[in-house]
Amino acid sequence: MVEQLLPLALALPALGALSIGIGGLWFPVLRRYKIFLGSLATALVGAAFAIFFSAFLTYTKPLYIGWPWDWIGIEELRIPLRYQIDTLSLWMALIVTGVGALIHLYSIGYMKEEPGFWRYFALLNLFIFAMLVLVLGDSLPLLFLGWEGVGACSYFLIGFWHQEEANARAAQKAFIMNRIGDLGLLAGMIWLYAETRTLDLDRLKEFTYPADVAIGVGILFFLAATGKSAQIPLYTWLPDAMAGPTPVSALIHAATMVTAGVYLIARMDFLYNSAPEVLLLVSGIGTATALIGALLALGTYDIKRILAYSTVSQLGFMFAAAGAGAYRAAIFHVFTHAFFKALLFLGSGSVIHSVGTQDIRVMGGLRRYLPWTGNTFWVGVLAIAGLPPLAGFFSKDEILAALYARGAEGETIYWIYWGTLLLVAFLTAFYMGRAAWLTFEGEYRGTATPHESPAVMTMPLGLLAIGAATAGLVNLPHFLGSPGLHSRWLASTLQEPASFHLAHTTEYFLLALSALIALVGLITAWLLYRTGLKGEAHLQQILGKLHLALQKQLYIDTLYEKSFVQLYYIFADLAKDVVGPWIGRTLPRALGEALGRLGALLTRLQRGYLPLYLAYFITLALLFLLWTFSS
Numbered sequence: 001m002v003e004q005l006l007p008l009a010l011a012l013p014a015l016g017a018l019s020i021g022i023g024g025l026w027f028p029v030l031r032r033y034k035i036f037l038g039s040l041a042t043a044l045v046g047a048a049f050a051i052f053f054s055a056f057l058t059y060t061k062p063l064y065i066g067w068p069w070d071w072i073g074i075e076e077l078r079i080p081l082r083y084q085i086d087t088l089s090l091w092m093a094l095i096v097t098g099v100g101a102l103i104h105l106y107s108i109g110y111m112k113e114e115p116g117f118w119r120y121f122a123l124l125n126l127f128i129f130a131m132l133v134l135v136l137g138d139s140l141p142l143l144f145l146g147w148e149g150v151g152a153c154s155y156f157l158i159g160f161w162h163q164e165e166a167n168a169r170a171a172q173k174a175f176i177m178n179r180i181g182d183l184g185l186l187a188g189m190i191w192l193y194a195e196t197r198t199l200d201l202d203r204l205k206e207f208t209y210p211a212d213v214a215i216g217v218g219i220l221f222f223l224a225a226t227g228k229s230a231q232i233p234l235y236t237w238l239p240d241a242m243a244g245p246t247p248v249s250a251l252i253h254a255a256t257m258v259t260a261g262v263y264l265i266a267r268m269d270f271l272y273n274s275a276p277e278v279l280l281l282v283s284g285i286g287t288a289t290a291l292i293g294a295l296l297a298l299g300t301y302d303i304k305r306i307l308a309y310s311t312v313s314q315l316g317f318m319f320a321a322a323g324a325g326a327y328r329a330a331i332f333h334v335f336t337h338a339f340f341k342a343l344l345f346l347g348s349g350s351v352i353h354s355v356g357t358q359d360i361r362v363m364g365g366l367r368r369y370l371p372w373t374g375n376t377f378w379v380g381v382l383a384i385a386g387l388p389p390l391a392g393f394f395s396k397d398e399i400l401a402a403l404y405a406r407g408a409e410g411e412t413i414y415w416i417y418w419g420t421l422l423l424v425a426f427l428t429a430f431y432m433g434r435a436a437w438l439t440f441e442g443e444y445r446g447t448a449t450p451h452e453s454p455a456v457m458t459m460p461l462g463l464l465a466i467g468a469a470t471a472g473l474v475n476l477p478h479f480l481g482s483p484g485l486h487s488r489w490l491a492s493t494l495q496e497p498a499s500f501h502l503a504h505t506t507e508y509f510l511l512a513l514s515a516l517i518a519l520v521g522l523i524t525a526w527l528l529y530r531t532g533l534k535g536e537a538h539l540q541q542i543l544g545k546l547h548l549a550l551q552k553q554l555y556i557d558t559l560y561e562k563s564f565v566q567l568y569y570i571f572a573d574l575a576k577d578v579v580g581p582w583i584g585r586t587l588p589r590a591l592g593e594a595l596g597r598l599g600a601l602l603t604r605l606q607r608g609y610l611p612l613y614l615a616y617f618i619t620l621a622l623l624f625l626l627w628t629f630s631s
Contacts, residue, residue: 002054006085007065009051009097010132016044017126024118034117038108041121045104045128049097055090062086064138072141076197083136084201088493091331092135092263096256099338100128102460106346107247109456110353120160124251127153131256135263140189140199143264147185147228150257151178157252158244170243177237181227185264188220201267209274218271218278221264222285229261229315231289236557238312239296242304246349249304250342253311259334262318266327266494273325273497280413283323283403287417287424290316292554294427298434298539299550302358303348306435310384311341313424317399320417325497326402328490332475333399336391339467340383346461347377350453351439355446360438362447364532367440369450372458374440376465381436383468385429386518394472396425397514401477404510405500422517429521434539437529445532477507 020037023030030037055063066082073079083089104124111120130149137143159171193199196207209217225231230238241253252258265272265282272279293313297306314337321330350373351366352358367374383390386397400421407415444450452458474485502510528535540547549555 002051002058003063005051006055006063009048009055009093010065010083010129010136012044012048013125013129013132016041017122017129020118020125021122024122031115031118034112035108037118037121038104038111041125042101042104042108044125045097046101048128048132049094049101052090052093052097055085056094059085059087059090065136066138077193077199079139079141079199081142082138083133083142084138085136086493087489088263088266088331089136091335091490093132095259095335095338096128096131096135099342099464100124100131100251100256102463103247103251103342103346106250106349106457106460107245109454110247110349111245116160120157120245123153123156123160124248127157127252127257131260134260138201140192140201140204143201143267144185144189147224147260148182150252150260151175151182151228154178154241154252154257157248158241160244160248164243167243170237170240174237174241177234178227181224181234184220184223184227188217188224191217191220205270209271211275214271214275215278218268218275219281221268221271222278222282225261225264225319226285227261228264229258229319230312231261231315231319232285232292235289235293235312236553236560239305239308239553242302242308246304246345246352249308250345250349253308253345256338258311258315259318259338262315262322262330262334265319265322266331269327269494269496272322273495276497279323279325279497281323283320283414283417286316286319286321286323287420288316289313290320290424291420291427292316294424294431296550296553297431298427298543299547299553301361303351303360303363303435303439304345304358306360306431307341307344307348310344310428310432313428314341314384316424317396317421320421321399321402324402324406324414324417326399326500327494327496328487329395329398329402331490331494332487333395335474336383336395336468336471339464339471340380340390340392343376343380343461343464343468344384346457346464347373347380350457350461351377353453353457354450355448357446357448360435361533361536362445363439364442364446365440365444366450369444370440370452372452373461376458376461377440378436379465380468381432382522385432385522386425386514387429387522388515389472390469391467391472393515393518394475394477397477397511398475400425400514401502401507401510402500404506405502406498408502408506409498422513425514425517426521426524429518430525433522433525434529434535437525438532438536441530442532477511 020041024037063085064082065085066080069081070078071081104121107120107124111117114120127150130146130153132146133149134143134146137146155171155175158174159168162168162171189199191213192204195209195213196204198204227234238253238258242249272282290313293309293311293316297309297313300306300309314333318330318333318337321327321333348358350370351363354370355363355366357363379390383392386393400418403414403418403421407413407418475487528538543550552558
């Protein structure tokens with residue numbers, strides 16, 4: 001029965017997008033019924049989650065949803081329109097629809113005053129459908145279709161308030177930088193097809209890949225992942241994407257779309273296991289991105305940008321794990337991160353909804369006015385900091401343990417990655433503690449009248465807080481007597497190149513060290529910021545010139561602007577001022593004059609003089625006879 005409902009689970013968000021989008025476009029009267037439209041969109045995603053959860057409870061082996069015709073049929077390339085339900089895709093579908101349904105519910109209250117309410121929910125449903133196509137696709141072209149779909153939806157949702165130029169520019173930046181990465185995915189697919197004559201994921205697993213192919217395609221796919229998942233060098237679009245509505249930030253840029261790159265690396269595990277050099281690169285880039293994201297979060301006062309840089313940093317953790325071959329640990333952090341980061345974004349949205357600003361310097365003391373928002377936000381802070389027994393503690397510890405284990409096997413560079421991520425763990429606890437204390441504790445420094453959000457917004461906060469507190473329990477460490485449900489669930493799909501076994505005493509030490517670092521980071525934030533903004537002066541004094549550089553995003557955007565954007569403008573101006581006039585005026589004029597002269601010549605050759613025509617005929621006849629005899 002559940003198997004028969006799975007196609008419906010995939011179709012429901014698409015039906016919602018079509019019905020709400022077309023209905024709102026063709027029948028403007030429907031736009032008035034905002035509660036109905038929002039409830040319909042939420043119910044459809046919730047129903048999809050219920051079907052996927054039923055499939056999860058009854059899962060025994062991989063299933064395939066397909067139709068008896070090829071989606072692509074070009075000579076040897078035959079791609080059926082088929083979706084797979086294995087442990088990895090089903091787990092991702094649960095995250096997308098479960099967290100997505102809560103964000104839909106929250107959006108009913110957050111977006112109720114927007115005239116484009118109907119358009120917003122149509123795009124939100126369309127995004128969920130595209131994300132499901134991405135994670136459930138049984139072939140790389142189908143995955144690519146979903147990949148581009150979430151990119152397009154992201155563009156429209158980031159620029160939802162496109163009347164302001166800054167929002168439109170942020171959407172354009174996200175779209176362009178994602179397209180740069182997408183070229184890598186497209187090129188990698190072409191290379192794989194040239195080698196294997198197939199793009200079916202199950203068939204691709206059967207091949208043994210030469211080192212050059214595995215390395216080349218692995219790097220191209222990783223380039224695609226850096227674009228979608230905001231890693232160095234293509235991470236700068238994500239903080240600017242906060243121009244979109246806050247629920248969009250929670251859904252697209254915390255819980256789903258930005259994790260697509262991690263999913264791609266995990267899904268192509270068979271390829272990356274043949275390219276350990278690329279895995280080393282993936283882990284290194286992930287570690288560096290985690291550090292840069294954590295540092296940049298210290299230099300901003302915009303609560304949403306702090307969370308955006310935090311997302312960049314946490315994605316770095318996931319890639320560091322994937323690069324160590326710990327794909328299950330990476331997906332486990334995707335799972336826990338979806339809860340606490342969605343909670344933090346929606347909590348920030350509740351604050352912005354209440355006080356009308358995103359600047360934490362004019363907040364403070366808000367937990368007295370927004371107790372539900374404040375308390376649940378603190379749960380998210382403690383979870384992302386990695387304080388036991390909350391979710392982030394277990395997933396982050398598993399990543400750190402995997403990197404330590406790879407270092408213990410003789411690959412010393414992984415110990416460097418491990419040490420760097422320990423520093424990032426401290427910085428995470430510190431900057432999140434900083435944001436929470438300046439926002440919710442102390443005295444209120446603003447001028448607005450704070451008020452708690454309506455129940456339709458606070459209810460999702462409570463449910464996400466429960467997830468942020470308990471989600472880690474699905475994969476407790478083995479030495480604590482846990483069966484490791486998450487790892488066992490994914491074991492049949494993800495094949496890891498290493499075992500990651502450590503002595504129990506080492507695991508106890510790493511567990512205690514992880515908890516201690518989180519605690520020290522939070523205590524340091526409390527010592528600095530218990531007096532409010534005075535702590536910020538101390539931080540600036542400690543960081544010195546680095547603080548100014550962090551406020552300028554380490555000048556990375558400036559470098560890109562001068563190196564690429566300004567160069568583009570130079571070529572554009574050259575085309576406008578030089579090539580454009582030549583094509584627009586000089587070339588047509590020269591062409592017209594040439595045609596005029598040709599016409600004049602032909603006119604002189606045809607004067608109506610019969611002996612002249614006879615001479616033409618005799619000449620042509622002689623030339624024809626000459627050509628005939630010579631051949």
